[in-house]
Amino acid sequence: MYKVFELCREKDLSPYKTFECGQCFRWNDDGTGAYIGVASGRAARVFLSGGNTMIECEEEDLGFWHNYLDMDTNYTAARESIMIGDYLTECAEYGEGIRILRQDYWEALCSFIISQCNNIPRIKSIIEKLCALFGEEMETPWGVKYTFPTASRVALLEEPELAPLRSGYRAAYIINAARAVASGEIDLEYAATLDGNEARKYLKNLNGVGDKVANCAVLFGLHRMNAFPVDVWIKRALKEHMPQGFDASSLGEYAGLAQQYMFFHAREQAAALKN
DNA sequence: GAACAGGCAACTC
DNA sequence: GAGTTGCCTGTT
Numbered sequence A: 001m002y003k004v005f006e007l008c009r010e011k012d013l014s015p016y017k018t019f020e021c022g023q024c025f026r027w028n029d030d031g032t033g034a035y036i037g038v039a040s041g042r043a044a045r046v047f048l049s050g051g052n053t054m055i056e057c058e059e060e061d062l063g064f065w066h067n068y069l070d071m072d073t074n075y076t077a078a079r080e081s082i083m084i085g086d087y088l089t090e091c092a093e094y095g096e097g098i099r100i101l102r103q104d105y106w107e108a109l110c111s112f113i114i115s116q117c118n119n120i121p122r123i124k125s126i127i128e129k130l131c132a133l134f135g136e137e138m139e140t141p142w143g144v145k146y147t148f149p150t151a152s153r154v155a156l157l158e159e160p161e162l163a164p165l166r167s168g169y170r171a172a173y174i175i176n177a178a179r180a181v182a183s184g185e186i187d188l189e190y191a192a193t194l195d196g197n198e199a200r201k202y203l204k205n206l207n208g209v210g211d212k213v214a215n216c217a218v219l220f221g222l223h224r225m226n227a228f229p230v231d232v233w234i235k236r237a238l239k240e241h242m243p244q245g246f247d248a249s250s251l252g253e254y255a256g257l258a259q260q261y262m263f264f265h266a267r268e269q270a271a272a273l274k275n
Numbered sequence B: 001g002a003a004c005a006g007g008c009a010a011c012t013c
Numbered sequence C: 001g002a003g004t005t006g007c008c009t010g011t012t
Helices: A015-020 A059-068 A075-081 A085-094 A105-115 A120-134 A151-155 A159-165 A170-183 A196-203 A211-221 A232-241 A248-274
Strands: A002-009 A027-029 A035-039 A042-049 A052-058 A137-140 A143-146
Touching (some): A015 A042, A042 A059, A105 A120, A105 A151, A105 A170, A120 A151, A120 A159, A159 A170, A232 A248
Antiparallel strands (some): A027 A035, A035 A042, A042 A052
16 A cells, blocks of 8 residues: 655755765656655655655555665764865755665665666666566556566576677676675675775675775665765866865765765756756 | 767786 | 776767
8 A cells, every 4th residue: 555655854855866866776757856766676756745755655665765765864964074175065065865875785786787887878778677677577556667686586697688688798797796696605795794995895806896886886785875986977076176186085984975965966067067 | 980988807018 | 006908889
């Protein structure tokens, strides 16, 4: 039984900012500014109403979504902790309402393996095909959706079976990672007990996982908020705003949140210039 | 049609 | 250890 529940004020969770800041690929605007997504075999719709952020979901899943949306973390305090200097303060103010989701470990790892050298629409398209082909079908109030296939499921596939995804050279990485995770050779539950830096090194044992992908999996999957993925957007932003050099560890335990604010800020500025 | 896109790995010096 | 190159594919 799907019902609507009030989550918080918009400033504590902006659906647009949270779902469009690059951390996730399975939440989509339904055309009205409401976001529909699937995670861990559950579906939900997150939207604004009268300055509040609302969620429509199964009543028994409310606890799951509460955790997924990281509602127990105090983002006001976290945000203030990384407001160091004019630039970061501007990014943090601009990004108010972003929350770092607690995504499934395997889904985050696999998604960011796919993300390498790819743009967002294409990443989303590859992931949706992966789910439609190998995930499980779900009936939702918003139509048929598919779960993200488990590592065990993907581990059974052979590379040619991934050809319809058009994921190119990443297909081998996906299957290799799935097999390592399914066999326990790479234990994501164990990785989740490590600190961010150790977890990043551990995941880099996987072929096709370097610093960037590992850091994304650590931040967005394992929820180690001090992980600081550096992609081309962050590289550009650092070059422009921190020409004297920059050490992410100086930002402390919420460095990864600062990264998301910087990323969102850079992307939105670029989009504004285009229009 | 070449260059590039939210990297990685293997190779060179 | 810093720099270069190939890798699949889709878009510009």
